[in-house]
Amino acid sequence: MQKASLTILGCGSALPTRKNTPSCQILELRGKQYMIDCGEGSQIRMRQMNFKASRLGHIFISHLHGDHCFGLIGLISSFGMLGRTAELHLHAQPDLEKLLRPQLEYFCEGMSYEVVFHSIDPYKHQLIFEDRSVSVYSIPLKHRVACCGFLFEEKARDRNIRRDMIDFYNIPIWQIPAIKKGSDFQTESGEIIPNQNLTTAPIPPKRYAYCSDTAYHEKIIPYVQGVDCLYHEATFSGAEALRAQSTKHSTARQAAEIARKAQVGKLIIGHLSARYSDQNLIWKEAKEVFENTLLASDMTSYEL
Amino acid sequence: MQKASLTILGCGSALPTRKNTPSCQILELRGKQYMIDCGEGSQIRMRQMNFKASRLGHIFISHLHGDHCFGLIGLISSFGMLGRTAELHLHAQPDLEKLLRPQLEYFCEGMSYEVVFHSIDPYKHQLIFEDRSVSVYSIPLKHRVACCGFLFEEKARDRNIRRDMIDFYNIPIWQIPAIKKGSDFQTESGEIIPNQNLTTAPIPPKRYAYCSDTAYHEKIIPYVQGVDCLYHEATFSGAEALRAQSTKHSTARQAAEIARKAQVGKLIIGHLSARYSDQNLIWKEAKEVFENTLLASDMTSYEL
Numbered sequence: 001m002q003k004a005s006l007t008i009l010g011c012g013s014a015l016p017t018r019k020n021t022p023s024c025q026i027l028e029l030r031g032k033q034y035m036i037d038c039g040e041g042s043q044i045r046m047r048q049m050n051f052k053a054s055r056l057g058h059i060f061i062s063h064l065h066g067d068h069c070f071g072l073i074g075l076i077s078s079f080g081m082l083g084r085t086a087e088l089h090l091h092a093q094p095d096l097e098k099l100l101r102p103q104l105e106y107f108c109e110g111m112s113y114e115v116v117f118h119s120i121d122p123y124k125h126q127l128i129f130e131d132r133s134v135s136v137y138s139i140p141l142k143h144r145v146a147c148c149g150f151l152f153e154e155k156a157r158d159r160n161i162r163r164d165m166i167d168f169y170n171i172p173i174w175q176i177p178a179i180k181k182g183s184d185f186q187t188e189s190g191e192i193i194p195n196q197n198l199t200t201a202p203i204p205p206k207r208y209a210y211c212s213d214t215a216y217h218e219k220i221i222p223y224v225q226g227v228d229c230l231y232h233e234a235t236f237s238g239a240e241a242l243r244a245q246s247t248k249h250s251t252a253r254q255a256a257e258i259a260r261k262a263q264v265g266k267l268i269i270g271h272l273s274a275r276y277s278d279q280n281l282i283w284k285e286a287k288e289v290f291e292n293t294l295l296a297s298d299m300t301s302y303e304l
Numbered sequence: 305m306q307k308a309s310l311t312i313l314g315c316g317s318a319l320p321t322r323k324n325t326p327s328c329q330i331l332e333l334r335g336k337q338y339m340i341d342c343g344e345g346s347q348i349r350m351r352q353m354n355f356k357a358s359r360l361g362h363i364f365i366s367h368l369h370g371d372h373c374f375g376l377i378g379l380i381s382s383f384g385m386l387g388r389t390a391e392l393h394l395h396a397q398p399d400l401e402k403l404l405r406p407q408l409e410y411f412c413e414g415m416s417y418e419v420v421f422h423s424i425d426p427y428k429h430q431l432i433f434e435d436r437s438v439s440v441y442s443i444p445l446k447h448r449v450a451c452c453g454f455l456f457e458e459k460a461r462d463r464n465i466r467r468d469m470i471d472f473y474n475i476p477i478w479q480i481p482a483i484k485k486g487s488d489f490q491t492e493s494g495e496i497i498p499n500q501n502l503t504t505a506p507i508p509p510k511r512y513a514y515c516s517d518t519a520y521h522e523k524i525i526p527y528v529q530g531v532d533c534l535y536h537e538a539t540f541s542g543a544e545a546l547r548a549q550s551t552k553h554s555t556a557r558q559a560a561e562i563a564r565k566a567q568v569g570k571l572i573i574g575h576l577s578a579r580y581s582d583q584n585l586i587w588k589e590a591k592e593v594f595e596n597t598l599l600a601s602d603m604t605s606y607e608l
Contacts, residue, residue: 014382014385015382015385016347016348016351016382017351018351040344040347040348040375040378041344041348043320043344044320044325044344044345047319047322048322064410064411065411066377066378066381066411070377070378073370073374074344074370074374077370077374078318078319078320081318081319082319095410099406099407099410102403103403106368106399106403107368107369107370
């Protein structure tokens with residue numbers, strides 16, 4: 001059974017520090033990898049963590065501030081040098097294409113693969129992508145510029161067929177996919193074996209939400225309600241609440257309020273500011289409101 | 305006495321590795337810092353090594369391949385967030401401005417300081433910049449695209465005045481600058497004291513040359529003749545000599561040949577390829593030809 005996991009490559013905010021590079025994550029679901037944001041140094045972090053370029057097909061960019069997208073050109077360029085042939089899909093606001101195209105033409109001429117741009121409307125909550133494993137929805141956030149988070153909803157998995165039942169009823173291989181989808185089985189003698197005798201329930205599909213950058217914004221609560229894991233920015237401590245408000249960022253407590261109200265499984269707070277030498281301050285503030293809070297950390301994987 | 309030093313922030317080649325990020329160095333002369341090339345992650349390396357943005361005034365870009373300039377936009381943007389007010393001067397081929405301007409307009413609107421572009425002709429060996437401490441010359445290299453290295457020549461320092469002589473002859477303070485420049489001193493009784501009795505020779509000015517990226521190119525030898533330190537690319541080992549030739553890079557041995565023929569003080573070989581897990585192979589090849597060869601290493605400082 002392939003695990004669903006989130007790897008944080010960078011969880012810093014605008015200014016990188018010794019500890020944190022800018023925003024970048026890789027969500028892994030059923031063996032596929034989806035990147036969320038791509039700050040400067042993301043390809044370097046990928047290398048450091050042994051991520052293979054070939055398994056990454058889609059990158060989702062929340063907004064066009066440098067700490068969320070300056071790593072794209074280097075990553076795209078290196079994928080080319082590595083001989084990638086599969087398309088790479090970028091899901092972002094249309095301005096990204098305007099900004100990247102001239103760079104791609106100059107630096108990546110004759111590249112071995114194609115970059116495909118998909119336009120996101122950050123003001124709408126809507127399905128922006130789906131494949132066999134996952135549906136991805138945009139979540140409008142409240143930032144200084146147009147910005148959206150992302151909700152990743154894993155699709156329902158097939159039921160697990162019981163090996164002992166395959167042998168017992170002598171189930172032909174060709175019928176197994178249908179049974180995994182929920183069909184009953186008819187034996188040669190005509191007996192109907194109900195699906196529930198043949199299969200066990202799959203693990204429930206995972207839901208992950210990424211909300212960065214944003215001020216405290218209760219409108220996102222219905223979208224992230226009950227997700228297994230919520231990554232929410234927590235750029236400031238409560239002492240800087242006014243600054244959070246004016247720059248349209250959240251305090252740690254506000255991130256935790258969203259998590260509490262949306263009854264999420266766990267909260268990871270990130271987009272950590274360079275101003276705090278002791279990040280545990282931020283973490284403690286959030287934990288007071290929502291106990292199951294984790295402090296994000298660069299180059300760390302989390303099981304969903 | 306302020307030391308002259310070179311700090312290598314990144315000495316990798318196109319593909320970053322766990323160990324090496326792309327090209328970036330900071331040359332420090334008389335308290336001033338000059339950056340050479342600015343691959344992705346350079347601002348992160350600066351942070352990791354506690355370099356202050358405010359002391360950097362000039363950046364020299366050898367050529368427009370991504371691993372030598374993708375770090376600029378992030379660095380420029382962060383300097384703005386840090387409230388820099390002093391101009392930042394970029395010395396590069398004119399295409400850099402075409403590529404960067406739209407990004408600066410989009411990402412760095414209303415920034416607190418100005419970026420000033422200075423155009424380099426990479427096909428000419430000429431003075432491209434000077435201030436009170438240093439003269440910088442371009443060195444035409446031989447690469448797949450237009451590319452030049454840089455020769456930094458420290459200007460002659462003032463002579464050191466002897467404190468005991470100041471007291472002995474009761475030299476007025478206002479005359480000291482002239483004496484440091486080489487003037488003699490006339491006592492009240494009219495006696496002429498020759499400068500050599502009053503001063504000691506300054507330390508000889510330093511010369512540093514940066515040559516990356518380039519194929520083996522003997523034409524650079526007169527330009528780098530006798531420099532205290534030569535940084536020369538050594539992307540390949542001798543086994544890949546053909547590949548070095550076709551991609552217009554150098555082997556370690558070729559880099560050392562240049563150093564030997566130019567009788568430099570020491571050679572640092574860099575632009576290290578991701579393909580070699582044991583970089584000492586490269587180093588040994590160069591040392592066979594030129595004994596005083598150092599293998600470049602990220603985040604390492606070298607006294608000139």
